[in-house]
Amino acid sequence: SAVISQKPSRxxxxxxxxxxxxxxxxSQVTMMFWYRQQPGQSLTLIATANQGSEATYESGFVxxxxxxxxxxxxxxxxxxxxxxxEDSSIYLCSVPTVAGELxxxxxxxxxxx
Amino acid sequence: xxxxxxxxxxxxxxxGDSAVIKCTYSDSASNYFPWYKQELGKGPQxxxxxxxxxxxxxxQRIAVTLxxxxxxxxxxxxxxxxxxxxxxxxxxxxxxxxxxxxxxKGTKLTVNP
Numbered sequence: 001s002a003v004i005s006q007k008p009s010r011x012x013x014x015x016x017x018x019x020x021x022x023x024x025x026x027s028q029v030t031m032m033f034w035y036r037q038q039p040g041q042s043l044t045l046i047a048t049a050n051q052g053s054e055a056t057y058e059s060g061f062v063x064x065x066x067x068x069x070x071x072x073x074x075x076x077x078x079x080x081x082x083x084x085x086e087d088s089s090i091y092l093c094s095v096p097t098v099a100g101e102l103x104x105x106x107x108x109x110x111x112x113x
Numbered sequence: 114x115x116x117x118x119x120x121x122x123x124x125x126x127x128x129g130d131s132a133v134i135k136c137t138y139s140d141s142a143s144n145y146f147p148w149y150k151q152e153l154g155k156g157p158q159x160x161x162x163x164x165x166x167x168x169x170x171x172x173q174r175i176a177v178t179l180x181x182x183x184x185x186x187x188x189x190x191x192x193x194x195x196x197x198x199x200x201x202x203x204x205x206x207x208x209x210x211x212x213x214x215x216x217x218k219g220t221k222l223t224v225n226p
């Protein structure tokens with residue numbers, strides 16, 4: 001399994017500001033995924049971060065709100081822009097193994113006041 | 114698209130009893146079914162998975178069964194221990210991989226000592 005590190009682990013932000021979450025993996029991976037987990041809820045895929053190309057967003061998520069960077073095969077960032085209290089969630093980075101299993105980081109817990 | 118239903122939403126058992134969590138899915142093309150355990154303040158941890166060419170898989174106290182005809186799969190935990198207390202998520206995906214996993218809403222399992 002991959003070792004996935006996310007920063008920050010938690011943060012409290014003001015409405016209208018933006019926060020960038022970092023995800024570092026200890027091995028090279030082709031795809032990285034960003035998920036959102038709203039309080040007490042399940043996991044929803046935001047987008048797939050592809051190295052060397054634009055991220056692919058799921059229905060209901062747009063690049064202007066959640067811009068993603070993928071500068072190399074071990075690193076990605078997700079920015080939550082112009083935040084509102086509804087953006088308070090856990091944001092999770094995940095990577096697949098060659099066997100097709102999906103592993104998650106510990107998440108970044110975001111509270112927007 | 115795929116829809117995954119998970120039941121029950123909460124489950125309380127006595128230590129040593131068995132726990133069963135059930136999931137149904139809608140997309141007959143789905144062929145990869147992982148289960149995740151999420152402890153408070155942590156990211157989801159893959160505990161077991163099954164692919165559609167297998168009907169049952171066991172790993173110590175944990176087992177998963179799959180009925181492709183009925184499109185349902187279940188997680189069985191035997192001899193439960195207090196450290197099994199967590200939220201468990203089932204998921205489903207096509208093509209035997211982790212791409213676009215669709216998650217159930219989760220089951221909060223409490224094991225009472």
